[in-house]
Structure formats: C-alpha cells, structure tokens
Amino acid sequence: MSAIIHEHDDHHHGPAAGITRWLFTTNHKDIGTLYLWLSLIMFFVGGVMALLVRTELFQPGLQFMSPDFFNQMTTNHGLIMIFGAVMPAFVGLANWMVPMMIGAPDMALPRLNNLSFWILPFAFMMMISTLFMEAGGPNFGWTFYAPLSTTYAPDTVTFFVFAVHMMGASSIMGAINIIVTILNMRAPGMTLMRMPLFIWTWLITAYLLLAVMPVLAGAVTMVLFDVHFGTSFFNAGGGGDPVMFQHIFWFFGHPEVYILILPAFGIISQIIPTFARKPLFGYQSMVYAVASIAILSFIVWAHHMFTVGMPIAGQLFFMYTTMLIAVPTGVKVFNWIATMWRGSMTFETPMLFSIAFVVLFTIGGFSGLMLAITPADFQYHDTYFVVAHFHYVLVPGAVFAIIAGVYYWLPKWCGHMYDETLGKLHFWLSFIGVNITFFPQHFSGLAGMPRRIPDYALQFADFNMLSSIGSYIFGFSQLLFLFIVVKAIRGGIAAGERTWDGAHGLEWTLPSPPPYHSFTHPPRVTEAEAHS
Amino acid sequence: MQQMFSPRHLFTTIPLAMLGFALPGAGFADELNLPVGVTDISRDIYDLHMLILWVCVAIGVIVFGAMAISIVAHRRSRGYKAKQFHDNLTLEIVWTIIPFIVLVALAAPSTVVLLRMYDTGGEDLTIEVRGYQWKWQYKYLDDDRNETVSFFSSLATPRDEISNQSVKGQYYLLEVDKPLVIPTDRKVRFLVTAEDVIHAWWVPDFGIKRDAVPGHLNDMWTIVEEPGVYRGQCTELCGKDHGFMPIVVNAVPPDEFNTWYGEQLELADARKAAxxxxxxxxxxxxxxxxxxxxxxxxxxxxxxxxxxxxxxxxxxxxxxxxxxxxxxxxxxxxxxxxxxxxxxxxxxxxxxxxxxxxxxxxxxxxxxxxxxxxxxxxxxx
Incomplete structure (x- = not known):
C-alpha cells in the first residue's frame, strides 16, 4: 500500500521526461532555469554585437562594417541586453527564489508562468531574424525615436514592433505572477516587513512593470500605425509631434531603468549580510528607499530630454526631482556599508561581485548626479559620458548583481559547490575588464565624442582603443563563467542545506538541491529566519 | 597611419582610468576633462561641472574610505567577531538629511546658470539652423525673419580618408565645405529645427546644444569673445551618416563678418542671375x-x-x-x-x-x- 502511494507521489512530483519537461513545465524551478539559460544565451548574443561595435571603434576610419550595420549592432545590442539578458535573468531568479524564500510550494499561476517564458524565444527569434533580411534590422537605437523609427525606418520595423509587443506581454504576465505569489503564498509568520529584501524589491519591480509595459506597447503601436496606416502621431507634417514620442517613451523608459536595477539591490541586500555575518543594517529604511525610488521614477522621465527644448519650468522640475533620487539611493549605499561595518567578512565570489557592485554602481550614481545638473547636461547629453554612466549602472550594476546571485544560489540549485578559485578568477577578469572598457568612456565623452557614431575624430583614438581592449577582456572572461556554471551543474563538493554559514532565510532550510515542489508544508517563520 | 596608438599613452591612460575622477584638475585637462570653452555660459557650465565633480569625489572618499577600512579590518581571517547591530535611527536620519542639503546647495547655482541660458532676448543677429540627413543648412535672417543668405554645410573629409586609403588629416571628420560664420562680441540667436529626422546641434566650446526637431523651432544663443574656428558634431542619432555631419563655426571680428556677409549677398545675386x-x-x-x-x-x-x-x-x-x-x-x-x-x-x-x-x-x-x-x-x- 505504501509503495503504491509512493509511486503515485513520484508521478506527480517529479519532472516529466525528455523535451516535454521543458515545453510543458509549470514548475517554478524548471521555468526559472529556462529563463536563466535564455538570459545567458542572449547575454552572449548581445555581447558579440557589443564586441563587433568595439572592434569597429578600435581605430578611426571605417574598417569592418557599414555605418548602417553599425547602427543595427548598437540598436540590437541595447534591445537584447535589456529585454533579453537582464530582465529574463531577474525573472529567472524570481522564479527560482520567490517560492523558496517565502515558504511556498510553487508560483501562484504556473500555467501563466509557462506561457510568459515561451513567448520570449519567439520574440527574440523574430527580432534577430530581421538582421538577415534585405532591409536590415532595427537601426534607430534602442530608444527608437520617431520619425527615424517611422517614416525613415527600414521595412523590418514591423517585426521589431511585434517583437516588443511580445516581450511586453511576457513581462506583464511574469509581473502578475510574482505579485500574486508574494501577496498570497507567504508562509505563516512571513509578514510583509519580514520579507527578504529580494522579495521586496521584486514586488515593487513587478508593480513598475505593470505600470509601464502598457505604455511601451502604446508607443510601439503608434509607431506601427504611423508606418502602416497613415496616422501622424509622431509626424510633425501631419499634426503630430516627434517630441511626444520621447515623452511617452521615457515615461516607460525611466521606470524601466529601475526595473533593471531594483532586483539587483535585492540580491546585494541578501549577499552582503551573509558574508558579513551580520544582519542587514536598516531593513526598514531599505524597504522605504526602494519604494521611494520606484515612486520618484515616474516623475523624472524628461531628464533624458533636457535638450529637446522644454520650457524652463519643465527643465527645473525635472532637474530637482532627478537630484532627489540621490537621497534614497544614497541611503541604500550607506546601509550596505553599515552592514559590512564591524562584520566578520569573508570574500567568496558572490561577496566580491557584491562589493564591486556597491563601488561601481556608486560611481555610476555619481555620473548620474552630474547628468542631473541641467546646464552641465547640455555638455554631456548624447556623448560617451552618458554611455559610460549607464554602462556603469547596468554592467557592474545589474549584470554583476545577477552574476553574484548566480554564484550565491547556484550551490542551492544544483547541490554542488562551484569552483571557488575559478570564480575568483572570473571576478577579477570581469572587474578589470569592465573598468578598462567603461572608465575611459567618461573621458572621451567629456572631450566631446558623441554616442552612436561608427567613426570618430582623431583626438578620441586612444580612449577608444583602450575601451575596445577592455571589452575583449570582459567579453571573453564570461566564457569562463559559462564553464564554471556547467562544471558545478555536472558535479562537485556537496553544498549542504546552509551552503554559507552566515546565510539566513527559508531557502537555506531546504536541502540542496531542493525538492521539486519547494515547501509542500508551509514552514513557520520566525523573526530570526525571516530575512538576513 | 598617424592615428596609430602609442604605447606611451597606454601607460598614462590605464592608471588614470583606474584612479578615477580625482585627476582631471591636473595638467591633463585638455584630454581628460570638459573643455572650458570660450563663452560665459561655457565657463559657468565648467564651474558647475567641477563643483559637482569635487562634491562627488568628496562623497566618494568618505564612502569608499569607510568601505576600505571595513574590508581591511572587519574580516574573519583576522579573527574579527561580527557585532549584531542592525539599526540606528539617528544615523539614518543624518545620512538622509545631509545629502538633501548638499543637493540643495548644488541645485541653487545650477538654477541660476539655467536661467541665464534661457535668456534669449536682445539678439544682434538671428540664424536659423536646419538639420538634414546628413548636413546642416544655415539661414541668416533679417529683423522680419526673412532669409537673406542661406547655404548648406556638409562634411569635407575625403572618402578615402574614411576608408583608410589615405592618411587622415588633423581635422578628420570635423571639417566642412562651408563653415558657419558669426561675429564675435555679438549676441547671436540660433533658431534650431530639422527637415527630416531629429538631429542635435552642439558646439562644446560655446556650451550650447539643442535638438533639431522637425516641426519645432528651438532657440538658444551665444556670445563668442575670442575669434577662432570652433568644431562640433551632430549629437542625436539621425541615421546612417549621423557620425558624418560635423559643425564648424568661424567666429570673426564684426568688421570681417560684415565684409563676408556682403560677399554672400553678392553670391546670392549671382546665383539668381544663373x-x-x-x-x-x-x-x-x-x-x-x-x-x-x-x-x-x-x-x-x-x-x-x-x-x-x-x-x-x-x-x-x-x-x-x-x-x-x-x-x-x-x-x-x-x-x-x-x-x-x-x-x-x-x-x-x-x-x-x-x-x-x-x-x-x-x-x-x-x-x-x-x-x-x-x-x-x-x-x-
């Protein structure tokens, strides 16, 4: 009798065999894994594009590609890294970790979860396929400013529009799932103010996604109508306004940049307390800071548009609100340092990436503050200074946080430790590479080099060559990351339940690897085990 | 091959890049920092830039300094035992309020400069700047906004320099067939617009940049004191040749400007006769x-x-x-x-x-x- 029940259990609680496991899965861990692999593949695809761009910019003159192909590379690099690499990586981490961190068996809406993932590969195939079409892929920048993306766009803009629609639909479904899961599936005792910071940041991020993805869908739909149905939303000749496009786009776009960084804040807030062996400093102010950043993100969008010719009142409003963001962001940085202060720190790979995150993200924050000063922004706007700024917050920011999170939770996922020596090597190569790539771009920007140009004047040559060398170091060292991850999946020292001796949180009460359905019986959550 | 990378630069730039922002005050200003420029506005911007740069450096020293001390001292390998504090309301209030005060101190001078930049009245000369794929048109307007002289200004760099078949000249990609000419010591007002897609007109030395948007007429102004040739580039992605539509402005003393302007009027007559x-x-x-x-x-x-x-x-x-x-x-x-x-x-x-x-x-x-x-x-x- 008991043997029969056991078999029955296995049938329902283990993964299906073969490819159908992945196609039809409704399991949060399987879907999380799919998201993470898609993200890594896209990271390499977008990375190859970046390396092609850096190769063309290695020296002045046109060597390897036409200016139009160069524009296709910068555009697709941006789109793929944002929508294909960083966002799916965060959703993958949320899928894996949210049920395990709040004490739930799975996500609340498992079928929706399957759909939201499987839309994505088709969206990216459609977008990337345009590169092989006669007219070429999107070449108007990831910001697709009209009328360059409407009247003057290649015919393939239609594929781009539908690909963005699909990505948006996927994001909205993912966001709904995360919100519903967090609000409804928490274990007894897991009150809102006991939730781990990663859960808090994702909850807030999911609301941002719900709020702004429809705005993006509206923008691309209007582009579609201007291209095919003779409307003039953004065509000045027909009574429309190209500047309105930018307002709509950045009303989506600025919350979007926080969508790309808030879950990173969450990851870092899990890792630093673990390796400092000390509770997170100022848990409550961390939560309030994230919430304030999210709210402020809706009233700062036009700081991307200081040069479009806004009235002075608008310029001042957006300058002041933008500067205000420095306050909650500063609180977060101070709290991380206060967490480290008087801790008992060790420096495993996740901690190294997290410390680098705090330092380099802060440098990106400094240049952000400089860009907020409107009169100075007239000099920085659309130069490499801006390129340096957002790469500092996105690469050693968002991407380092994702890598840190993977190193931190990978032993939990697969049950094996990764190779610590190789992990540290990966860190140092990435850290050096990223700084050699992006730090000189501050200087070329200040010296006057515009962004998105395939060729440049001679005074920018040295910095560009340096930047290209750095990009090769950073780019190729990510192959080491792939190797380390695959090696850990295939075997290694057993990770144990609580892989890191300083780690707190429900995920560390489960075996490594965890059971297929994380918590079949809700755990009781005590204050001590709630968050790090 | 004069653009070849020299090892000497490699040795200076790498450590500079690693050291960070703290250096631009030194003797490298030409290569590493924002140009001071030649107008009051550009000098104001430079001062703001340096002010906030030093504020950032100061904050960086405190923040990264605390971090470095902690990383060196509070590590397990030294046997340091973790304290378990996790809140300090006073401290948290202090480090919310102090940044706020610093921000107000930065916002005040920025507002003053911005108000001056927007003071477009009282111009001596008005020029319409019109962006095209991929060239600029300059129209000199009289008091009734009628066009008097008009010409296009496009890239003059030979194509074989771009395709690396001949040696690149000193002003590679920053030279045009016919530069804009403006008088020094006069308030010149620019009306900026575009014919097709969005462009942006920027001359770093003047400290002015404005998007050229179809259907919009943006305005900005400058007073250049020093005669000279000033160069800039289009700074809004405008398609394939976005990197190949430079801006060159020749600032000349008013007398010389008047002579030049007279010649342009004659040229316009000759074109009519043609x-x-x-x-x-x-x-x-x-x-x-x-x-x-x-x-x-x-x-x-x-x-x-x-x-x-x-x-x-x-x-x-x-x-x-x-x-x-x-x-x-x-x-x-x-x-x-x-x-x-x-x-x-x-x-x-x-x-x-x-x-x-x-x-x-x-x-x-x-x-x-x-x-x-x-x-x-x-x-x-």
Missing part, C-alpha cells in the same frame, strides 16, 4: 559634380552605384536613361516614404539642372540630352 543663363555641357558637368558630391554622394556613392536596395544605383537604370523630366521630378519632389528627400527647397533651378545633367552623363551614362535651368523652371510652372 537661373536665366544657358550653360555649356562642360560647365554643367563641373557644377553637377560639385552639387552631387555635396548632396547625393552619401547615399548614391561617388561611383553612382548606391547601396541597393535602400539607396538605388544610378548607373544605367531607368531613371537616368528614361525621360529627363521624370528624372527631374524625382529629384525635386523626392519619393515619399523612402530616404529620397525632396530637393525643391535645398537646390535652386541651376543646381538641379546641373546635377541631373551630371547624373545622366557620368559613370558611363549617356542620355545624350542637355538640362538647363530654364527646363527646371518650366517644369515647376
């Missing part, structure tokens, strides 16, 4: 090539081969062998919905006649007809 002239085929070919190289070459290429399918070839195709008037109409009206612009407002009848004649007789084409300005005028009537 409309009623009959040119020889040689004259048409010479003028046609000049116009082609300034207006057509970036898409249809010097060889006329174009970049199909987006930019069609002009060699032996139906347009250059077919009826002459159809060819003219195509150039005058453009092809809506494609990259082929309308040249009706960019070229006058004499230039249109010459360029069409040139296209029909260059690169082995031989339509065997002659196009004169009066043919163009007849067609548009």
């Amino acid at each position: 409309l009623s002239k009959t040119f020889s085929e040689e004259e048409l070919m010479v003028e046609g090539e000049r116009v082609y190289n300034a207006f057509c070459v970036s898409c249809h290429l010097p060889t006329g081969a174009g970049i199909p399918p987006i930019y069609p070839s002009l060699i032996g195709t139906s347009v250059v062998t077919g009826p002459r008037d159809e060819h003219l109409k195509l150039v005058i009206d453009g092809v809506p919905g494609t990259s082929m612009q309308s040249f009706a407002n960019q070229l006058d009848a004499a230039q249109l006649a010459a360029v069409v004649h040139y296209e029909r007789h260059a690169w082995g084409n031989n339509a065997g007809d002659v196009t004169q300005p009066r043919d163009v005028i007849a067609l548009s009537e």
Whole structure:
C-alpha cells in the first residue's frame, strides 16, 4: 500500500521526461532555469554585437562594417541586453527564489508562468531574424525615436514592433505572477516587513512593470500605425509631434531603468549580510528607499530630454526631482556599508561581485548626479559620458548583481559547490575588464565624442582603443563563467542545506538541491529566519 | 597611419582610468576633462561641472574610505567577531538629511546658470539652423525673419580618408565645405529645427546644444569673445551618416563678418542671375559634380552605384536613361516614404539642372540630352 502511494507521489512530483519537461513545465524551478539559460544565451548574443561595435571603434576610419550595420549592432545590442539578458535573468531568479524564500510550494499561476517564458524565444527569434533580411534590422537605437523609427525606418520595423509587443506581454504576465505569489503564498509568520529584501524589491519591480509595459506597447503601436496606416502621431507634417514620442517613451523608459536595477539591490541586500555575518543594517529604511525610488521614477522621465527644448519650468522640475533620487539611493549605499561595518567578512565570489557592485554602481550614481545638473547636461547629453554612466549602472550594476546571485544560489540549485578559485578568477577578469572598457568612456565623452557614431575624430583614438581592449577582456572572461556554471551543474563538493554559514532565510532550510515542489508544508517563520 | 596608438599613452591612460575622477584638475585637462570653452555660459557650465565633480569625489572618499577600512579590518581571517547591530535611527536620519542639503546647495547655482541660458532676448543677429540627413543648412535672417543668405554645410573629409586609403588629416571628420560664420562680441540667436529626422546641434566650446526637431523651432544663443574656428558634431542619432555631419563655426571680428556677409549677398545675386543663363555641357558637368558630391554622394556613392536596395544605383537604370523630366521630378519632389528627400527647397533651378545633367552623363551614362535651368523652371510652372 505504501509503495503504491509512493509511486503515485513520484508521478506527480517529479519532472516529466525528455523535451516535454521543458515545453510543458509549470514548475517554478524548471521555468526559472529556462529563463536563466535564455538570459545567458542572449547575454552572449548581445555581447558579440557589443564586441563587433568595439572592434569597429578600435581605430578611426571605417574598417569592418557599414555605418548602417553599425547602427543595427548598437540598436540590437541595447534591445537584447535589456529585454533579453537582464530582465529574463531577474525573472529567472524570481522564479527560482520567490517560492523558496517565502515558504511556498510553487508560483501562484504556473500555467501563466509557462506561457510568459515561451513567448520570449519567439520574440527574440523574430527580432534577430530581421538582421538577415534585405532591409536590415532595427537601426534607430534602442530608444527608437520617431520619425527615424517611422517614416525613415527600414521595412523590418514591423517585426521589431511585434517583437516588443511580445516581450511586453511576457513581462506583464511574469509581473502578475510574482505579485500574486508574494501577496498570497507567504508562509505563516512571513509578514510583509519580514520579507527578504529580494522579495521586496521584486514586488515593487513587478508593480513598475505593470505600470509601464502598457505604455511601451502604446508607443510601439503608434509607431506601427504611423508606418502602416497613415496616422501622424509622431509626424510633425501631419499634426503630430516627434517630441511626444520621447515623452511617452521615457515615461516607460525611466521606470524601466529601475526595473533593471531594483532586483539587483535585492540580491546585494541578501549577499552582503551573509558574508558579513551580520544582519542587514536598516531593513526598514531599505524597504522605504526602494519604494521611494520606484515612486520618484515616474516623475523624472524628461531628464533624458533636457535638450529637446522644454520650457524652463519643465527643465527645473525635472532637474530637482532627478537630484532627489540621490537621497534614497544614497541611503541604500550607506546601509550596505553599515552592514559590512564591524562584520566578520569573508570574500567568496558572490561577496566580491557584491562589493564591486556597491563601488561601481556608486560611481555610476555619481555620473548620474552630474547628468542631473541641467546646464552641465547640455555638455554631456548624447556623448560617451552618458554611455559610460549607464554602462556603469547596468554592467557592474545589474549584470554583476545577477552574476553574484548566480554564484550565491547556484550551490542551492544544483547541490554542488562551484569552483571557488575559478570564480575568483572570473571576478577579477570581469572587474578589470569592465573598468578598462567603461572608465575611459567618461573621458572621451567629456572631450566631446558623441554616442552612436561608427567613426570618430582623431583626438578620441586612444580612449577608444583602450575601451575596445577592455571589452575583449570582459567579453571573453564570461566564457569562463559559462564553464564554471556547467562544471558545478555536472558535479562537485556537496553544498549542504546552509551552503554559507552566515546565510539566513527559508531557502537555506531546504536541502540542496531542493525538492521539486519547494515547501509542500508551509514552514513557520520566525523573526530570526525571516530575512538576513 | 598617424592615428596609430602609442604605447606611451597606454601607460598614462590605464592608471588614470583606474584612479578615477580625482585627476582631471591636473595638467591633463585638455584630454581628460570638459573643455572650458570660450563663452560665459561655457565657463559657468565648467564651474558647475567641477563643483559637482569635487562634491562627488568628496562623497566618494568618505564612502569608499569607510568601505576600505571595513574590508581591511572587519574580516574573519583576522579573527574579527561580527557585532549584531542592525539599526540606528539617528544615523539614518543624518545620512538622509545631509545629502538633501548638499543637493540643495548644488541645485541653487545650477538654477541660476539655467536661467541665464534661457535668456534669449536682445539678439544682434538671428540664424536659423536646419538639420538634414546628413548636413546642416544655415539661414541668416533679417529683423522680419526673412532669409537673406542661406547655404548648406556638409562634411569635407575625403572618402578615402574614411576608408583608410589615405592618411587622415588633423581635422578628420570635423571639417566642412562651408563653415558657419558669426561675429564675435555679438549676441547671436540660433533658431534650431530639422527637415527630416531629429538631429542635435552642439558646439562644446560655446556650451550650447539643442535638438533639431522637425516641426519645432528651438532657440538658444551665444556670445563668442575670442575669434577662432570652433568644431562640433551632430549629437542625436539621425541615421546612417549621423557620425558624418560635423559643425564648424568661424567666429570673426564684426568688421570681417560684415565684409563676408556682403560677399554672400553678392553670391546670392549671382546665383539668381544663373537661373536665366544657358550653360555649356562642360560647365554643367563641373557644377553637377560639385552639387552631387555635396548632396547625393552619401547615399548614391561617388561611383553612382548606391547601396541597393535602400539607396538605388544610378548607373544605367531607368531613371537616368528614361525621360529627363521624370528624372527631374524625382529629384525635386523626392519619393515619399523612402530616404529620397525632396530637393525643391535645398537646390535652386541651376543646381538641379546641373546635377541631373551630371547624373545622366557620368559613370558611363549617356542620355545624350542637355538640362538647363530654364527646363527646371518650366517644369515647376
């Protein structure tokens, strides 16, 4: 009798065999894994594009590609890294970790979860396929400013529009799932103010996604109508306004940049307390800071548009609100340092990436503050200074946080430790590479080099060559990351339940690897085990 | 190969890059920092830039300093035992309020400078700047905003320098066929707009940059004290040749400006006179090539081969062998919905006649007809 029940259990609680496991899965861990692999593949695809761009910019003159192909590379690099690499990586981490961190068996809406993932590969195939079409892929920048993306766009803009629609639909479904899961599936005792910071940041991020993805869908739909149905939303000749496009786009776009960084804040807030062996400093102010950043993100969008010719009142409003963001962001940085202060720190790979995150993200924050000063922004706007700024917050920011999170939770996922020596090597190569790539771009920007140009004047040559060398170091060292991850999946020292001796949180009460359905019986959550 | 990278620079730039922002105050200012510029506004911006840079450096020293101390001292390998504090309300209030005060201190001077930048009245001269794919048009306007002198300014760097077949000159990609000329010590007001897509007009030394948006007329102003040649570039992605539409401004003393302006008025008269002239085929070919190289070459290429399918070839195709008037109409009206612009407002009848004649007789084409300005005028009537 008991043997029969056991078999029955296995049938329902283990993964299906073969490819159908992945196609039809409704399991949060399987879907999380799919998201993470898609993200890594896209990271390499977008990375190859970046390396092609850096190769063309290695020296002045046109060597390897036409200016139009160069524009296709910068555009697709941006789109793929944002929508294909960083966002799916965060959703993958949320899928894996949210049920395990709040004490739930799975996500609340498992079928929706399957759909939201499987839309994505088709969206990216459609977008990337345009590169092989006669007219070429999107070449108007990831910001697709009209009328360059409407009247003057290649015919393939239609594929781009539908690909963005699909990505948006996927994001909205993912966001709904995360919100519903967090609000409804928490274990007894897991009150809102006991939730781990990663859960808090994702909850807030999911609301941002719900709020702004429809705005993006509206923008691309209007582009579609201007291209095919003779409307003039953004065509000045027909009574429309190209500047309105930018307002709509950045009303989506600025919350979007926080969508790309808030879950990173969450990851870092899990890792630093673990390796400092000390509770997170100022848990409550961390939560309030994230919430304030999210709210402020809706009233700062036009700081991307200081040069479009806004009235002075608008310029001042957006300058002041933008500067205000420095306050909650500063609180977060101070709290991380206060967490480290008087801790008992060790420096495993996740901690190294997290410390680098705090330092380099802060440098990106400094240049952000400089860009907020409107009169100075007239000099920085659309130069490499801006390129340096957002790469500092996105690469050693968002991407380092994702890598840190993977190193931190990978032993939990697969049950094996990764190779610590190789992990540290990966860190140092990435850290050096990223700084050699992006730090000189501050200087070329200040010296006057515009962004998105395939060729440049001679005074920018040295910095560009340096930047290209750095990009090769950073780019190729990510192959080491792939190797380390695959090696850990295939075997290694057993990770144990609580892989890191300083780690707190429900995920560390489960075996490594965890059971297929994380918590079949809700755990009781005590204050001590709630968050790090 | 003069742009070759020198190892000496490698040794200076790497440590500088690693050391961070703290250095630009030193002797490297030319290469590493924002230019101070030549106007009051650009100097104000530079001061703001340096102010906030030093504020950031100071915050960085405190923040990264605390971090470094912690990383060195509070580590387990030294046997340091973790304290378990996790809140300190006073501290948290202090480090919320102090940044706020610093921000107010930065916002105040920024507001003052911004208000000055927006003070566009009382100009001595108004120039309309119009962005095209991929060149600039400058129109000098009189007090009633009527156009007096107008010309296009496009990249003058030879194509074989861009394709690395000859040595790049000192002002590679920063040189134009005809620079904008403005008087020094006069308040010049710019009205900025665009014909096709969004461009942006920026001269770093003046500290002014504004987007050129179709359907919008943005304005900005400058007073340049020092005569000189000032260079900038388009700073909004505007398509394929975004990197190849530089800006060159020649600031000259008012007397010299007036002489130059007088010459331009005479040139405009001469161009009007040309409309009623009959040119020889040689004259048409010479003028046609000049116009082609300034207006057509970036898409249809010097060889006329174009970049199909987006930019069609002009060699032996139906347009250059077919009826002459159809060819003219195509150039005058453009092809809506494609990259082929309308040249009706960019070229006058004499230039249109010459360029069409040139296209029909260059690169082995031989339509065997002659196009004169009066043919163009007849067609548009």
